[in-house]
Amino acid sequence: MIRHLYFHIPFCPKLCPYCCFYVETGAKNKTTAFLDALLREVDDASGRFTLRPETIYFGGGTPSALTGEQLEYLLGGLRARLDLSALREWTFEVNPATVRAEKARLLKNAGVTRISLGVQSWDDALLKTLGRVHDAAQAEETFATLRAAGFENINIDLMFAVPGQTLAQWQATLAKTIALQPEHVSSYCLTYEEDTAYFRQLQLGTFRQDDDRDADLFEMTMDILPSAGFEQYEISNYARPGRESVHNFAYWRGADYLGFGPSAFSTVGLRRWQALPDTAEYTRRMLAGESVGHFVEELSPATREGEIAAFAVRTRDGIAAADLARWPDAVQEFRELGFLENRGDRLLLTRRGKLMADTVAEAFV
Ligand SMILES: C[S@@+](CC[C@H](N)C(=O)[O-])C[C@H]1O[C@@H](n2cnc3c(N)ncnc32)[C@H](O)[C@@H]1O
Numbered sequence: 001m002i003r004h005l006y007f008h009i010p011f012c013p014k015l016c017p018y019c020c021f022y023v024e025t026g027a028k029n030k031t032t033a034f035l036d037a038l039l040r041e042v043d044d045a046s047g048r049f050t051l052r053p054e055t056i057y058f059g060g061g062t063p064s065a066l067t068g069e070q071l072e073y074l075l076g077g078l079r080a081r082l083d084l085s086a087l088r089e090w091t092f093e094v095n096p097a098t099v100r101a102e103k104a105r106l107l108k109n110a111g112v113t114r115i116s117l118g119v120q121s122w123d124d125a126l127l128k129t130l131g132r133v134h135d136a137a138q139a140e141e142t143f144a145t146l147r148a149a150g151f152e153n154i155n156i157d158l159m160f161a162v163p164g165q166t167l168a169q170w171q172a173t174l175a176k177t178i179a180l181q182p183e184h185v186s187s188y189c190l191t192y193e194e195d196t197a198y199f200r201q202l203q204l205g206t207f208r209q210d211d212d213r214d215a216d217l218f219e220m221t222m223d224i225l226p227s228a229g230f231e232q233y234e235i236s237n238y239a240r241p242g243r244e245s246v247h248n249f250a251y252w253r254g255a256d257y258l259g260f261g262p263s264a265f266s267t268v269g270l271r272r273w274q275a276l277p278d279t280a281e282y283t284r285r286m287l288a289g290e291s292v293g294h295f296v297e298e299l300s301p302a303t304r305e306g307e308i309a310a311f312a313v314r315t316r317d318g319i320a321a322a323d324l325a326r327w328p329d330a331v332q333e334f335r336e337l338g339f340l341e342n343r344g345d346r347l348l349l350t351r352r353g354k355l356m357a358d359t360v361a362e363a364f365v
């Protein structure tokens with residue numbers, strides 16, 4: 001039984017210079033044929049698995065870059081195919097430049113329950129640095145539009161450690177976010193991903209990393225958001241009580257999930273596979289009844305355990321000490337360094353450990 005579905009919609013108004021997701025910016029492949037391919041992939045999966053989604057997540061890319069008509073077609077097609085009686089959360093990622101009242105209402109009527117709004121910053125200068133297509137005013141307007149359409153569960157995505165970002169700018173962005181009263185905030189530390197314009201600028205020395213400043217920005221987040229009622233339930237995720245993302249939690253505890261669309265990953269048991277990261281070819285093959293497989297791997301039980309440990313340790317509840325028994329040396333070292341501490345029979349990151357979360361998590365994979 002598969003309870004978690006992800007849909008990758010690979011279209012964006014413009015490529016952000018830090019982004020490494022599989023996306024395309026033209027409208028060439030943003031066609032009904034592509035939507036039919038997605039629906040066909042769902043039909044195929046229904047033949048192989050029992051699908052009873054508790055969570056659906058539309059990400060990308062920018063799913064809200066589809067037109068209203070396309071969304072109606074796709075979401076209507078899904079509703080006709082899927083048993084949604086167990087659905088608890090249906091998230092839709094929205095870029096602020098791509099949604100106005102009509103589309104917001106359409107999403108709400110289609111059954112979407114949660115919006116993840118890619119704001120990144122409330123500072124216009126930093127939004128320029130990030131190459132975003134929207135400014136702060138437009139993001140605020142979109143937030144209001146989504147609320148007016150009836151969305152009661154909205155996440156705001158933010159990014160810190162942006163080139164040139166000051167503590168004052170970040171403080172103002174957090175304050176503005178809190179003032180809008182979203183239910184959830186994801187606060188990501190900018191990663192310089194290979195094959196991005198940002199990575200090249202880092203190599204050229206146009207951008208410099210400042211680890212001390214980034215640690216200060218992260219600590220500021222861990223102070224300010226919880227004092228406004230958001231609990232840090234994972235290193236980068238803060239939620240009001242009861243508003244944690246059900247879909248993300250499913251990933252973190254190692255639940256099976258199916259991904260649909262070009263470049264999407266699926267993991268069922270110990271098998272992981274990825275669809276071709278090429279929209280035109282994905283569409284052609286899917287509609288011709290050919291395989292869209294790009295890569296498949298059979299994980300060892302030890303690898304999968306390590307992955308799940310790496311996720312778990314980054315969460316509020318940490319991990320049962322017994323589940324880290326395979327890594328006694330690493331656990332002892334992290335304890336001595338003051339990165340991990342025992343609470344009952346569980347191991348949790350300390351505040352210092354949270355600053356080193358990637359290093360700790362990497363020790364288990
Ligand atoms: C797949 S994007 C989807 C949202 C939507 N496309 C948008 O950008 O508005 C999800 C989030 O990942 C974060 N993100 C993307 N690239 C990142 C990077 N290189 N480092 C840190 N966070 C990143 C951004 O906060 C973004 O909102």
Ligand code: SF4
Binds near residue numbers: 013015061062
């Ligand atoms: S950050 Fe979002 S809008 Fe920008 S290219 Fe990546 S997926 Fe598209």
